[in-house]
Amino acid sequence: MTRTTTPTPGAARHAAAPVASLSRRRFLRTTLIAGAGVAALAGAGFAWLRRSPVDSLPPGEGIRYLTASEYHLFQHATAVLLPVQGTPLTPLSQVPVVQHIDHMIGLLPGHLRKQVGMGLTLFDNAAVVSGWHGRRFVDLETADAVQYFDDWSHGNTIQKALATLVKRFVYVAYWRDPATWGPVEFDGPVSEKWGLAYLGNAPLPDQQAVSQEAVQ
Amino acid sequence: MSVQAIARGLPVVQASDVTSAQLTLKADVVIVGSGAGGAVTAYELARQGLDVLVLEAGPYVPSTAFTEDFADSLETLYEDHGSQSNKDGDLLILQGRCVGGSTVVNGCVAFRTPDFILEEWRRDFGLAEMTPATLNPYFERVEKHLSISTNGPHEIARHSQLMMAGAQKLGWSMKPFQRNVRECALTGHCLSGCKTDRKQSMLVTYLPWAAAHGARIHSDTRVSRVLSDNGRVTGVEGEVIDRTGHKVADVRVEAPRVILAAGAVQTPVILQRSELGNAQVGRHFACHPSMYVGARYPEPVYPWRGALLGTYVDEFMHPKDGGFVLEVGGLGVAEMCLITEPGTGKPYIDYMQHARFNAGIVTLIHDHNVGEIRWNGEYKTIDYRLSDQDFPSMMAALTAAVRLHLAAGAEEVFLPATERLAVRRESEIEAMVGQLRNRPQALRMVSYHPQGSCRMGADPANSAVDPHGRLHGVEGLYVADASLLPTSLIVNPQVTVYALANYVADRLLASA
Ligand SMILES: Cc1cc2nc3c(=O)[nH]c(=O)nc-3n(C[C@H](O)[C@H](O)[C@H](O)COP(=O)(O)OP(=O)(O)OC[C@H]3O[C@@H](n4cnc5c(N)ncnc54)[C@H](O)[C@@H]3O)c2cc1C
Numbered sequence: 010m011t012r013t014t015t016p017t018p019g020a021a022r023h024a025a026a027p028v029a030s031l032s033r034r035r036f037l038r039t040t041l042i043a044g045a046g047v048a049a050l051a052g053a054g055f056a057w058l059r060r061s062p063v064d065s066l067p068p069g070e071g072i073r074y075l076t077a078s079e080y081h082l083f084q085h086a087t088a089v090l091l092p093v094q095g096t097p098l099t100p101l102s103q104v105p106v107v108q109h110i111d112h113m114i115g116l117l118p119g120h121l122r123k124q125v126g127m128g129l130t131l132f133d134n135a136a137v138v139s140g141w142h143g144r145r146f147v148d149l150e151t152a153d154a155v156q157y158f159d160d161w162s163h164g165n166t167i168q169k170a171l172a173t174l175v176k177r178f179v180y181v182a183y184w185r186d187p188a189t190w191g192p193v194e195f196d197g198p199v200s201e202k203w204g205l206a207y208l209g210n211a212p213l214p215d216q217q218a219v220s221q222e223a224v225q
Numbered sequence: 226m227s228v229q230a231i232a233r234g235l236p237v238v239q240a241s242d243v244t245s246a247q248l249t250l251k252a253d254v255v256i257v258g259s260g261a262g263g264a265v266t267a268y269e270l271a272r273q274g275l276d277v278l279v280l281e282a283g284p285y286v287p288s289t290a291f292t293e294d295f296a297d298s299l300e301t302l303y304e305d306h307g308s309q310s311n312k313d314g315d316l317l318i319l320q321g322r323c324v325g326g327s328t329v330v331n332g333c334v335a336f337r338t339p340d341f342i343l344e345e346w347r348r349d350f351g352l353a354e355m356t357p358a359t360l361n362p363y364f365e366r367v368e369k370h371l372s373i374s375t376n377g378p379h380e381i382a383r384h385s386q387l388m389m390a391g392a393q394k395l396g397w398s399m400k401p402f403q404r405n406v407r408e409c410a411l412t413g414h415c416l417s418g419c420k421t422d423r424k425q426s427m428l429v430t431y432l433p434w435a436a437a438h439g440a441r442i443h444s445d446t447r448v449s450r451v452l453s454d455n456g457r458v459t460g461v462e463g464e465v466i467d468r469t470g471h472k473v474a475d476v477r478v479e480a481p482r483v484i485l486a487a488g489a490v491q492t493p494v495i496l497q498r499s500e501l502g503n504a505q506v507g508r509h510f511a512c513h514p515s516m517y518v519g520a521r522y523p524e525p526v527y528p529w530r531g532a533l534l535g536t537y538v539d540e541f542m543h544p545k546d547g548g549f550v551l552e553v554g555g556l557g558v559a560e561m562c563l564i565t566e567p568g569t570g571k572p573y574i575d576y577m578q579h580a581r582f583n584a585g586i587v588t589l590i591h592d593h594n595v596g597e598i599r600w601n602g603e604y605k606t607i608d609y610r611l612s613d614q615d616f617p618s619m620m621a622a623l624t625a626a627v628r629l630h631l632a633a634g635a636e637e638v639f640l641p642a643t644e645r646l647a648v649r650r651e652s653e654i655e656a657m658v659g660q661l662r663n664r665p666q667a668l669r670m671v672s673y674h675p676q677g678s679c680r681m682g683a684d685p686a687n688s689a690v691d692p693h694g695r696l697h698g699v700e701g702l703y704v705a706d707a708s709l710l711p712t713s714l715i716v717n718p719q720v721t722v723y724a725l726a727n728y729v730a731d732r733l734l735a736s737a
Contacts, residue, residue, distance in 0.1 A: 163644040169666040180562035198293035200420040209233040
């Protein structure tokens with residue numbers, strides 16, 4: 010069964026927080042002075058032109074906001090970050106993770122969307138030189154992709170921010186879907202399930218009991 | 226005027242009620258923001274017969290509409306839809322943005338201002354009236370109004386019980402929290418709003434009481450500027466914006482008194498946009514940068530079940546003992562994957578598969594007021610970077626949290642870092658914590674307590690607001706929210722904000 014709950018801007022922006030406040034200038038400056046960032050940009054001449062077999066594939070059905078390369082990046086990241094196969098966790102086939110991410114991305118404000126786009130492009134292409142993988146993130150084997158995430162998680166500031174960004178989008182998109190809650194026994198909303206009564210507003214304070222003189 | 230108690234819900238003018246493109250209103254006092262500071266001042270002034278108008282930027286979401294889904298609640302109930310962060314992007318700064326403000330989404334923990342903090346305020350900021358003798362009646366009043374009481378045994382969830390046993394082993398003092406809740410239903414969903422009105426937030430207390438005394442409340446109304454003439458306030462202006470982000474109307478209010486209670490981020494922004502106040506406005510921002518230290522236990526804990534906040538370690542609260550507090554806090558799965566880094570791929574899946582075995586501790590420190598809030602003409606910036614002075618306290622709090630987890634029987638404790646750093650035994654703590662450096666993006670931090678950006682004090686050279694809550698140099702303009710706090714509190718601030726707001730309201734009444 011495929012569930013299609015609608016992710017919200019809240020989750021989207023929460024996931025985007027790591028880059029939320031890096032202004033474009035600041036973002037590039039940080040990138041330029043950062044170790045692997047330098048390598049990535051130095052290698053840009055060929056890295057940005059490094060073709061991937063997925064480049065010719067269209068984005069998935071119903072995708073409205075992600076570019077094709079972003080879509081493929083998140084598809085790959087989802088498979089790498091959420092190896093649920095063989096576990097009791099809800100299979101990826103039942104959680105439209107990238108569709109959720111697409112929705113979340115669509116709800117980002119313009120300036121943040123731009124920064125996220127730049128960040129994702131860097132994350133994908135920098136794999137060509139960062140760690141000497143020689144190929145883009147979308148083409149890394151699972152073990153190499155895991156290594157790439159781990160290297161970036163203890164890399165420079167921008168690497169940490171981007172690795173966290175991709176992880177957060179994927180994790181939030183998966184776990185916010187109620188289909189994922191059963192296997193971990195997460196209860197979700199309970200008040201209605203438990204039939205709890207609404208208490209309403211507190212009664213007006215008894216002005217006799219708390220005298221005004223006491224506080225003036 | 227007759228006082229009509231309101232049993233349920235609130236009479237609120239919402240964007241959908243506004244039919245003209247220009248709204249012009251009048252009041253004796255206009256209050257900007259309906260959270261802790263705004264609601265208390267609204268009630269205290271309205272019940273004395275003043276014509277009070279409350280303008281709230283966020284939507285009116287009645288408790289019946291709360292979803293108990295954190296990701297969803299971030300969107301509807303939080304400032305910037307839950308994404309408000311510092312410039313470096315490594316500190317998420319959470320604030321409520323709805324009628325009732327942060328009190329709607331807060332964790333209900335209730336502390337009076339510690340005496341040693343009041344002492345600092347008197348000594349360093351000339352706030353001679355900030356004595357326990359002056360403030361205790363305010364605390365008592367608020368505690369009574371908000372049904373604040375100590376957690377009973379049924380409110381100590383499994384995670385708190387485990388930590389209590391750990392603290393006992395370590396010989397540390399640990400206490401049950403006081404909370405503003407009536408008949409807590411133990412849903413664990415405090416941060417998404419209390420669906421059945423048990424949390425005594427402003428939404429179900431001071432706001433309906435203020436409305437019963439005639440206060441008018443407008444939601445979806447973001448104030449952009451305070452208007453003034455010759456150093457005297459004349460009103461405010463702003464915009465009514467509906468939930469889809471569309472502007473519905475301009476709003477202009479004429480009022481001889483304005484109280485800013487928009488929270489510690491927005492209050493200085495409004496002042497800067499209005500070009501009012503001295504150079505201290507926006508400076509000295511503090512926020513209790515917190516870490517959530519998660520750990521895996523050998524038995525199921527179900528950290529989302531039971532009262533969200535049960536107990537805390539007060540052993541190190543005084544600055545001479547370390548200056549930090551450890552609070553045992555619950556959380557759900559969506560939050561869990563944002564704050565801990567258990568590793569990539571299989572280790573992550575293993576961690577989440579065992580989510581019910583996890584428990585967490587929130588650290589709070591007495592941070593220095595090193596931050597600054599700025600309006601750059603287009604958007605606000607929050608320039609806050611953990612200071613080198615505060616890094617040792619953060620690490621001391623982290624070390625203590627790890628020790629507590631291990632003493633409580635945790636198998637593995639995850640440091641709140643961007644990379645996987647886990648500790649399994651006491652002997653590993655020093656080396657592991659020692660790997661952390663005070664650099665942007667090294668720690669995963671959250672602030673629930675922004676404060677201090679319009680400091681109260683006698684001397685305009687180091688404060689923005691005078692000891693009665695008036696903005697230095699402007700007649701009729703008051704601040705009554707967490708911006709006022711001259712130094713950070715260490716403890717959760719809502720009760721301090723309520724008490725100070727009541728204090729400011731009384732000073733305003735006395736001068737009227
Ligand atoms: C998730 C969370 C958990 C917390 N847990 C606790 C706890 O357990 N115990 C505790 O003591 N404290 C807790 N706090 C903190 C506590 O709630 C705040 O310190 C307190 O509410 C601050 O009061 P305030 O009046 O300064 O701001 P708020 O209560 O945040 O109110 C400010 C209001 O102003 C509105 N506003 C902002 N800008 C404008 C504008 N331009 N025009 C009109 N309106 C505007 C906002 O939308 C908001 O509603 C928590 C906070 C959060 C976010």
